Amino acid sequence: LAKTTQPISMDSYEGQEVNITCSHNNIATNDYITWYQQFPSQGPRFIIQGYKTKVTNEVASLFIPADRKSSTLSLPRVSLSDTAVYYCLVGDRTNAGKSTFGDGTTLTVKP
Amino acid sequence: EAGVTQSPTHLIKTRGQQATLRCSPISGHTSVYWYQQALGLGLQFLLWYDEGEERNRGNFPPRFSGRQFPNYSSELNVNALELEDSALYLCASSLGEQFFGPGTRLTVL
Numbered sequence A: 001l002a003k004t005t006q007p008i009s010m011d012s013y014e015g016q017e018v019n020i021t022c023s024h025n026n027i028a029t030n031d032y033i034t035w036y037q038q039f040p041s042q043g044p045r046f047i048i049q050g051y052k053t054k055v056t057n058e059v060a061s062l063f064i065p066a067d068r069k070s071s072t073l074s075l076p077r078v079s080l081s082d083t084a085v086y087y088c089l090v091g092d093r094t095n096a097g098k099s100t101f102g103d104g105t106t107l108t109v110k111p
Numbered sequence B: 001e002a003g004v005t006q007s008p009t010h011l012i013k014t015r016g017q018q019a020t021l022r023c024s025p026i027s028g029h030t031s032v033y034w035y036q037q038a039l040g041l042g043l044q045f046l047l048w049y050d051e052g053e054e055r056n057r058g059n060f061p062p063r064f065s066g067r068q069f070p071n072y073s074s075e076l077n078v079n080a081l082e083l084e085d086s087a088l089y090l091c092a093s094s095l096g097e098q099f100f101g102p103g104t105r106l107t108v109l
Helices: none
Strands: A009-013 A018-023 A032-038 A045-050 A053-056 A061-064 A070-075 A084-091 A099-101 A105-110 B005-007 B010-013 B019-024 B031-037 B044-050 B053-057 B064-068 B074-078 B087-094 B098-100 B104-108
Touching: A009 A018, A018 A084, A018 A105, A032 A061, A032 A070, A045 A053, A045 A061, A045 A070, A045 B098, A070 A084, B005 B087, B010 B019, B019 B087, B019 B104, B031 B074, B044 B064, B044 B074, B053 B064, B074 B087
Parallel strands: A009 A105, B010 B104
Antiparallel strands: A018 A070, A032 A045, A032 A084, A053 A061, A061 A070, A084 A099, A084 A105, B005 B019, B019 B074, B031 B044, B031 B087, B044 B053, B064 B074, B087 B098, B087 B104
16 A cells, blocks of 8 residues: 655645645555545545646646656645645545555645 | 435444444445544545445454445444544545545544
8 A cells, every 4th residue: 555644734824825745655556646625523525636747627736746656736825714634545546445545734724 | 416425423322332324425426435533633444335345444343344235325333332433434435536425423432
């Protein structure tokens, strides 16, 4: 299983761009990288998923270098409501038993 | 389209009792995953069901068990409850990426 490492916490201010990096040195060929957002006492919410290069949707971008040993979630122009825990998940899309959640990064957005 | 639903929202039990948690996946999803999230900690994989069969389980004792019904809904059963079983239990369904329900907060007194 790919072990993932994320920063424990990050602080930012409203309107700034936030980049959260996840390290996954032993990622397998079939593994995808997925990011989730979680608010207290709620289930994680899917943000974005990718395999390589760059993926962008309406809320975030995901950058994955060629060696795929890390990935960076980019949140443009954060607001106070983006304060949450962000999890990186690396693994087989169809087998959670072969996937690994990181310990999560607590992002605090300040006014 | 309805998301993943879980019941009950909260559950309070005492040590030694049994708890049953329920999950209904998104329509069309055949895979259901269960996770345990202790307070302030990350998600720990518990069980994976697909097409009615248990496909994989995490590093949890046998008193954590479950099943998946023909309509793809699922139950998680925890027997002989211990204080450290107090946690948020999350269910996710998937056709690729996982979509999570709101969770069941289990408190063992």
